[in-house]
Amino acid sequence: AALLALAAPMELERQWITVAWALLMPAVAVIGLRLDVAELKTVVLALAGLVMVRLLVNPFVLEYPIGELPILNWLLYGYGLPVVCFAACSWLYRSRFIAESDERGGVTQGPMGKALNERLVGVLTGGAIALGFALVTLEVRHFFHREAWNEVDLTLMELATYGLAWLLLGRALLEAVARGAGRTFDFAMHLVGAAGAAVLVLGAGMLLNPLIFESELGRWVIVNRLLYIYALPAALAAWAAIGCWRLNKPAAAHVMAATAMWLGFLFFSLQVRHGYHREELSHAAPTLVEWATYVNVWLAASAGLLWMSKHWRYEGLRTGALLIAGAAAAVIVGALGVTANPLLTRQEVGSWVLLNWLLYAYGLPAALLVLIVWLTEGDAMKPVRAAGSVLALILLFALVSLEVRQGFQGSVMTLRWDTRPGNMEWYSYSAAWLLLGLALLAAGIVSGGRAIRWASLAVTMLAVGKVFLIDTAQLDDLYRVLSFLGLGVTLMVLSWLYQRFVFRTARTAGDPDQV
Numbered sequence: 001a002a003l004l005a006l007a008a009p010m011e012l013e014r015q016w017i018t019v020a021w022a023l024l025m026p027a028v029a030v031i032g033l034r035l036d037v038a039e040l041k042t043v044v045l046a047l048a049g050l051v052m053v054r055l056l057v058n059p060f061v062l063e064y065p066i067g068e069l070p071i072l073n074w075l076l077y078g079y080g081l082p083v084v085c086f087a088a089c090s091w092l093y094r095s096r097f098i099a100e101s102d103e104r105g106g107v108t109q110g111p112m113g114k115a116l117n118e119r120l121v122g123v124l125t126g127g128a129i130a131l132g133f134a135l136v137t138l139e140v141r142h143f144f145h146r147e148a149w150n151e152v153d154l155t156l157m158e159l160a161t162y163g164l165a166w167l168l169l170g171r172a173l174l175e176a177v178a179r180g181a182g183r184t185f186d187f188a189m190h191l192v193g194a195a196g197a198a199v200l201v202l203g204a205g206m207l208l209n210p211l212i213f214e215s216e217l218g219r220w221v222i223v224n225r226l227l228y229i230y231a232l233p234a235a236l237a238a239w240a241a242i243g244c245w246r247l248n249k250p251a252a253a254h255v256m257a258a259t260a261m262w263l264g265f266l267f268f269s270l271q272v273r274h275g276y277h278r279e280e281l282s283h284a285a286p287t288l289v290e291w292a293t294y295v296n297v298w299l300a301a302s303a304g305l306l307w308m309s310k311h312w313r314y315e316g317l318r319t320g321a322l323l324i325a326g327a328a329a330a331v332i333v334g335a336l337g338v339t340a341n342p343l344l345t346r347q348e349v350g351s352w353v354l355l356n357w358l359l360y361a362y363g364l365p366a367a368l369l370v371l372i373v374w375l376t377e378g379d380a381m382k383p384v385r386a387a388g389s390v391l392a393l394i395l396l397f398a399l400v401s402l403e404v405r406q407g408f409q410g411s412v413m414t415l416r417w418d419t420r421p422g423n424m425e426w427y428s429y430s431a432a433w434l435l436l437g438l439a440l441l442a443a444g445i446v447s448g449g450r451a452i453r454w455a456s457l458a459v460t461m462l463a464v465g466k467v468f469l470i471d472t473a474q475l476d477d478l479y480r481v482l483s484f485l486g487l488g489v490t491l492m493v494l495s496w497l498y499q500r501f502v503f504r505t506a507r508t509a510g511d512p513d514q515v
Contacts, residue, residue: 018054021047022082029089033096041120044089051082052127056134070143079135086128094121125184129173133192136165156215159203160229166196167236174243190252193240197259200233205266210281211273221275230267234260245314254316261305261320268297288347291335292361298328299368306375322384325372328365329391336361336395342402348411349402356411358402366395393455400436404428426470433463434490460490 025047032040055061055078067073097117144158170193176185210217218224241256270281272293277284286294305321308314342349342358350356369392373385405413408425421429437460444452 018051019078019081021054022051022085025051025085026088026092029092033092041093045120045123048086048089048123048127051086052130055079055082055131066142068146071139073139073142075135075138075142079131079138083128083131083135086124086131090121090124090128093117093124097121122182122184125182126188129184129188129192133166133169136169137162140165154208156204156208156210156213156229157225159199159208160233163196163200163204163233164228164236166192166199167233167240170196171236171240171243174240174247178243178247193252193256196233197237197255200237201259201262204229204233205262209266210270212282214279214282217274217281219278222271224274226267226270226274230263230270234263234267237263257314257316258320261317261324265298265301265324268301269294272297286335286340288336288340288342288345288349288361289357291331291340292357292365295328295331295336295365296360296368298324298331299365299372302328303368303371303375306372310375310377321372325384325388329387332365332391332395336365337398342413343405343415346412346414349406349413351411353407354403356403356406358399358406362395362399362402366392366399369395389451389455393458397433397436397459400432401429404432430463430467431486433459433466434486437463438490438493463490 025044028040028047029044031037032044061078064074064078066075140158140161144155144161145153170189173181173185173189173192177189206212208215215225217226237256237260241253241260244250244253244256272290273281276286276290276293302321302325305317305324309317309321338344340347349358349361369388373388373392376385376388402413404425405421407428408421409419413419437456440452440456440459444450444456
């Protein structure tokens with residue numbers, strides 16, 4: 001009877017042979033368990049091997065007729081039924097082995113022994129997962145390529161869909177592990193999750209990145225395909241990281257968290273790029289405002305990650321925040337400081353005094369850096385706080401100086417021979433720097449921060465140096481007098497503030513280091 005059952009599928013068309021073999025598996029398993037014929041386990045293993053070879057490593061599968069409908073096609077029959085058969089056989093044998101173990105006091109006996117029984121269940125479970133993985137992958141391929149789905153042609157949307165599907169499958173396997181599934185599910189969960197993360201990080205993040213290869217993303221701002229390609233996978237990866245962390249799987253949690261942060265970083269960056277250049281993501285040169293938007297978005301994301309790391313106590317979030325802040329700092333130095341500096345390149349910053357793009361490009365990043373410095377804590381973060389404070393001070397100083405320049409030159413303030421500063425502009429720089437020094441000192445007194453007072457001293461000394469070294473040579477008599485007069489008044493105010501608040505507070509506290 002067994003031989004006849006095995007021979008029957010041979011008479012069917014080749015497209016149906018594999019499904020027939022798969023359907024034989026639970027039938028043979030039931031017969032073997034009912035009649036206690038241990039040899040039929042070997043038959044089930046042989047059938048499982050034939051099905052997996054036929055469906056997983058057979059290139060002719062791609063030439064079979066599939067149908068036009070997505071999901072509801074012959075793939076669901078050709079792979080879905082074998083998945084059910086493998087899962088049914090695994091459940092039958094696992095239930096029998098558990099029942100035998102309970103009856104015999106935890107010792108599973110029988111012709112094949114405990115190790116062989118576990119291997120049989122593992123092969124059947126692994127086969128069901130592998131066939132399910134193949135089914136999901138082929139369904140995605142068929143969805144994007146109905147007519148010629150076996151051709152080698154990959155788009156960004158399709159690649160992102162593979163990553164999404166595999167992350168969802170990995171999350172489902174993780175849920176099964178949480179509910180007590182065996183080691184096969186745990187191994188498959190790691191493998192499928194790693195495949196999804198690799199496809200999204202390397203494929204969507206690098207190889208098919210729309211900054212390198214043009215892709216259709218849509219015309220709308222924010223509500224476009226980037227949400228599907230990067231934001232949704234980032235959310236799934238974060239969900240998977242939380243699940244792995246709860247199951248005490250730190251390695252998998254770190255991988256998923258890193259994937260989520262990388263995809264989130266790409267999503268926000270590409271949304272900024274798409275917002276300024278709908279169709280020319282890979283060609284158009286960024287402007288000052290665009291560079292500033294990258295900096296502000298990255299610094300805000302860094303501050304958000306630092307805030308989450310303080311509440312969730314996860315060091316990976318802080319590491320990601322510091323990396324993103326480092327990228328923002330590099331853009332501040334390279335772009336805002338050099339390549340897109342409105343003093344060195346032609347950049348339109350707006351015609352309004354004070355309320356212009358300079359406030360967005362230099363003032364907002366300075367404020368965000370102050371927020372990041374405030375969110376960092378611990379001795380290990382002292383270099384980060386110091387670097388952030390210095391960079392914030394440089395941005396604030398640049399903002400004040402550029403605002404003065406814009407007030408006299410207008411929207412375009414590139415340094416040229418015909419736009420050299422006049423007496424009033426030279427004098428305004430000195431006055432603005434001295435006022436900035438006073439403001440920093442007041443902020444340091446109110447907050448009690450020594451670093452802010454040192455920053456005030458640095459700005460004031462720079463203003464003093466300018467008055468003595470530049471104003472004396474560049475300014476006419478009246479402006480030279482006003483410059484020295486302003487310097488004297490400012491130094492007197494600074495001296496009074498130090499005597500009235502700083503030195504008195506230090507003497508009262510008995511700590512001379514507070515000065």
